[in-house]
Amino acid sequence: MTRSGARLYWTGFCVILALLIVAPLVLPEFWRRFLTEILIWGLLAMSSDILIGYTGMVSFGHSAFFGLGIYGAAAALLTVQPPNLWLAILSGLASSAAVAAFVAYFSTRLRDIYFAITTLIFSQIFYVIIFTWTEVTGGENGLTFSRPRLGIPGVFSAPFTSVTLHWFVLAVVAASYLVLRRITQSPFGMVLQSIRENETRTRAIGYPVERYKIVAVMLSGLFAGLAGVLYAIQNRFAAPDFVFFVVSGEVVIYNVVGGIGTLVGPIVGAGFFLLLREGFSRFFTEYYLIPVGIIFIAMVIFMPQGLLGFMRRWLNG
Amino acid sequence: MDIAFEQILIQTVNGVVTGMILALVASGLTLIFGIMDVVNFAHGELFMLGAYVGVITMAATGNFWIALVVASLIIALLGAALYLITLRPLLGRDPLNTILATFGLSLVLQNYALWQFGPVARKIEEPFTGHFTLFYLDYPWYRLVIAMLSAGIIGALWLFLKFGTYGIWIRATTQDRMMAQAMGIPVPMVLTGVFALGSGMAAASGVLFGPLVGVNHAMGLDWVLKAFIVVVVGGMGSLGGSVAASILISLLEAYASLWVSPAQAVIVSFVVLILTLLFRPTGLFARVPR
Numbered sequence: 001m002t003r004s005g006a007r008l009y010w011t012g013f014c015v016i017l018a019l020l021i022v023a024p025l026v027l028p029e030f031w032r033r034f035l036t037e038i039l040i041w042g043l044l045a046m047s048s049d050i051l052i053g054y055t056g057m058v059s060f061g062h063s064a065f066f067g068l069g070i071y072g073a074a075a076a077l078l079t080v081q082p083p084n085l086w087l088a089i090l091s092g093l094a095s096s097a098a099v100a101a102f103v104a105y106f107s108t109r110l111r112d113i114y115f116a117i118t119t120l121i122f123s124q125i126f127y128v129i130i131f132t133w134t135e136v137t138g139g140e141n142g143l144t145f146s147r148p149r150l151g152i153p154g155v156f157s158a159p160f161t162s163v164t165l166h167w168f169v170l171a172v173v174a175a176s177y178l179v180l181r182r183i184t185q186s187p188f189g190m191v192l193q194s195i196r197e198n199e200t201r202t203r204a205i206g207y208p209v210e211r212y213k214i215v216a217v218m219l220s221g222l223f224a225g226l227a228g229v230l231y232a233i234q235n236r237f238a239a240p241d242f243v244f245f246v247v248s249g250e251v252v253i254y255n256v257v258g259g260i261g262t263l264v265g266p267i268v269g270a271g272f273f274l275l276l277r278e279g280f281s282r283f284f285t286e287y288y289l290i291p292v293g294i295i296f297i298a299m300v301i302f303m304p305q306g307l308l309g310f311m312r313r314w315l316n317g
Numbered sequence: 318m319d320i321a322f323e324q325i326l327i328q329t330v331n332g333v334v335t336g337m338i339l340a341l342v343a344s345g346l347t348l349i350f351g352i353m354d355v356v357n358f359a360h361g362e363l364f365m366l367g368a369y370v371g372v373i374t375m376a377a378t379g380n381f382w383i384a385l386v387v388a389s390l391i392i393a394l395l396g397a398a399l400y401l402i403t404l405r406p407l408l409g410r411d412p413l414n415t416i417l418a419t420f421g422l423s424l425v426l427q428n429y430a431l432w433q434f435g436p437v438a439r440k441i442e443e444p445f446t447g448h449f450t451l452f453y454l455d456y457p458w459y460r461l462v463i464a465m466l467s468a469g470i471i472g473a474l475w476l477f478l479k480f481g482t483y484g485i486w487i488r489a490t491t492q493d494r495m496m497a498q499a500m501g502i503p504v505p506m507v508l509t510g511v512f513a514l515g516s517g518m519a520a521a522s523g524v525l526f527g528p529l530v531g532v533n534h535a536m537g538l539d540w541v542l543k544a545f546i547v548v549v550v551g552g553m554g555s556l557g558g559s560v561a562a563s564i565l566i567s568l569l570e571a572y573a574s575l576w577v578s579p580a581q582a583v584i585v586s587f588v589v590l591i592l593t594l595l596f597r598p599t600g601l602f603a604r605v606p607r
Contacts, residue, residue: 058413106591108597113356113412117545118594124542125587245542249420256417257346278487293425301406302403 005314017174024166034232036166038274039173040230043269045054045254046180047223052252053261054184055216056196057111061103061119061250062125065221067243069228071098071130074143074238083148085138089229096225097218099126104217108210111199127243142239145232160233169230173267180263183219184316192216249299253296259306263317268307324575332571334460336564337467338526343559344471345357345518350548351555352491354510355404358419359542361520361537362426367520368532369430372439381444381524388524389517396516404512405505409438410527423537438531441524463525470521474514474554477571487511492532515520546586550593552600561602565589578583 020039044066051057067249072095073088080087107118130137137143149155151163158164183189189210194202203209232238241247250273258269274297280288298307307314340365349357367388374384394480403422408412445462448455489497492506498504521538530536547566551558566586573582593601 058416060416106594109594113416114549114598116413116416117549118590120551121587121590125584128583128587132578143361154372163330189474249424252417252420266335272519285467287428289424289428290432293421293428297403297421297425300414301403304410 009195009314010106017170020170021167029162032166034274034278035164036169036234038271039166039169039235039267039275040227040265041254041270043173043176043230044224044227044284045176045258045266045270046263047220047227048117048251049255049260049263049266050184050216050220050223052255053263053265054189054196055192055213057108057213057216058116058252059119059125059217059220060116060252061107062220062224063239063243063245064103065096065100065224066124066128066228066247066251067123067126067238067240068099069093069225070232070238070242070282071137071143071228072096073224073229073232074145077145077232077276078143078146083146085150085233088148088233092223092232093150093222096228097222098248100218100221101214103221104214110212110216117239123243123245123248127240127245128173130243131240135161138222138238140240142237143242143255144237147236149231154251164265165234172226174228176260177263177267180223180317184263186213188212192221204231236311251275255306257296257306258301259310259312261306262306262308262312264315265306265312266309272307325572327456328571330456330463332568333564334464335571337464339383339540339543339567340521340554340560340563341467341470341518341522342540343526343547343554343563344474345515346541346544347548347556347559348474348518349512349515350364352487354403355509355512356412356413356419358416358541359399359422360419360515361425361539362423362430362543363396363516363537364394364521364523365430365532365534366395366426368524368527368536369434369439370443370520371524372441372532373528375441381442381494383509384441385521385524388563389521391514392520392523393517397513399516400512402508403502408508427537428536434534436533438533440531441527445529450577463529465539467522470518470555471560474518478556483507483510492557535587543586546590550590550601552602555600555602558600558602562600563600565601 020035023035027035042051044062045235047065048059048062051059069092072092075095076088077083077093103119103122107115107122110118115274130198131139133139133261147160149157150160163232177194184192191202191207194205194207195209195212228242231242236241254273255266255268256273258267259265273292276292284291336528337388342360344361346357349355349360370388370391371384378384391438393484399422402414403418405597407418429478430452437471443457443459445459447458449458450456455520476484486497486507487510488504489502490504490511494504523532543566547562551560566589569585570579570582573585
């Protein structure tokens with residue numbers, strides 16, 4: 001990226017960040033929650049972009065990582081009294097990482113469509129386990145728990161308000177974005193992109209493609225788990241529905257709508273999709289998925305680049 | 318727990334019957350995939366819509382067999398229309414785009430069904446209600462008839478692909494689309510026809526299976542997932558492999574449900590899938606390595 005391009009990029013980044021920081025102070029309660037939710041789903045979609053956009057593997061199993069993040073956080077929040085924020089994050093990340101390692105080991109043996117189907121089926125495995133293991137997971141009813149306090153041990157401790165919760169989520173999402181962006185520009189990220197462009201050639205040059213793919217899936221799963229933890233903290237509720245593969249499908253929709261391979265695109269896609277859903281559900285009530293589905297199909301056909309696809313090169317600078 | 322020999326036999330019959338219906342669903346899926354490189358996420362919705370068209374035709378005519386034929390034809394036409402609108406423009410792009418488009422289709426179709434028919438399950442009457450005695454159970458004849466009909470449809474499909482003129486066109490298109498075109502085969506029409514054929518098969522299995530379970534808007538989900546497992550385990554694009562894998566998985570699930578609840582028996586098919594991926598990632602019954 002040229003010098004002026006870089007300056008423009010960071011200016012844009014700071015302006016958007018500043019707007020997102022100020023937003024909860026001016027927005028009414030409903031839209032404040034809505035914005036926080038967009039950021040959380042955006043983080044989930046962004047984690048999946050590592051696979052879809054940068055490595056060329058479409059994962060239909062992100063609901064498993066996300067759901068395990070939620071349930072992992074729930075486990076920590078329910079067993080440890082008083083509920084501890086950092087323990088919840090740790091536990092959520094650990095359980096999603098374990099699942100991601102398991103899924104990565106098996107699914108990376110397959111390519112393209114086979115990878116997509118395998119990840120989908122794996123997420124269903126976890127769905128069935130969570131759905132039927134009622135003693136531990138609450139089965140169909142799920143689990144409810146209380147929100148931990150925001151605090152650093154020994155420094156301060158305060159209950160979350162919807163504004164501080166928004167800032168906390170924003171901080172995590174922004175940090176994740178910067179980390180993921182750095183990763184995609186690192187030598188490791190370059191290898192992932194060369195796997196996307198030409199896997200055979202990457203292998204021929206001597207890179208252990210399988211190992212790179214496993215790490216990519218685990219990385220992606222870890223950030224999806226982080227999104228799950230944030231979701232658990234926001235909604236104080238875990239349900240098997242979040243592990244169902246329809247969630248994974250929505251994540252793919254966010255990516256395609258926003259523009260794959262841009263990292264911010266998926267967040268924009270999540271926002272666009274959730275706004276559409278909000279708008280349509282007022283007119284079409286529960287059938288909002290009919291117009292949303294039609295718009296999605298039209299975008300796949302006519303706008304495969306997504307909303308932000310036109311600035312992909314610039315965003316990856 | 319002591320499992321009686323009769324119970325095992327009954328579960329064997331059950332497993333084969335479910336396996337044959339599953340094979341009918343999966344063979345439509347594998348046909349569409351093997352020939353067109355399209356992963357049809359909307360297959361379960363075509364199955365479900367077929368069952369609904371069956372319900373409506375049943376109510377109008379009162380004849381199950383007319384309902385079966387009408388549902389297959391209507392859904393085949395619908396499939397062709399959907400193909401032309403959503404999948405034809407994606408021809409030549411990465412096959413992953415077809416997953417996205419058909420996923421969108423499945424959302425639209427499923428919610429359309431919910432909107433049109435409501436959340437209450439409908440029932441298709443069995444065409445005949447005779448029973449025969451299987452040990453201590455009254456086993457409905459209808460279940461055996463479904464299994465045989467499914468086998469008949471799949472057998473006919475196989476014969477058609479092997480010997481029919483259009484079947485040979487289809488196989489030629491699979492092997493080399495460009496060359497087939499050069500030989501004067503109308504490739505675009507073949508592709509549309511294959512999608513219609515696969516859709517019609519999904520609808521037929523929907524109507525056949527309707528009497529065993531309620532017809533509702535979400536009935537497709539379970540089946541399409543199982544069909545995907547079958548298609549991966551059997552080897553994508555292999556008709557024989559799908560049939561064998563369907564029966565294998567259904568039998569294992571039937572036996573497993575002797576010990577655990579049916580909801581947990583599903584895990585058995587997942588285990589089969591994992592083992593297959595570990596040891597034969599190309600599918601248990603595939604001849605050519607991918």
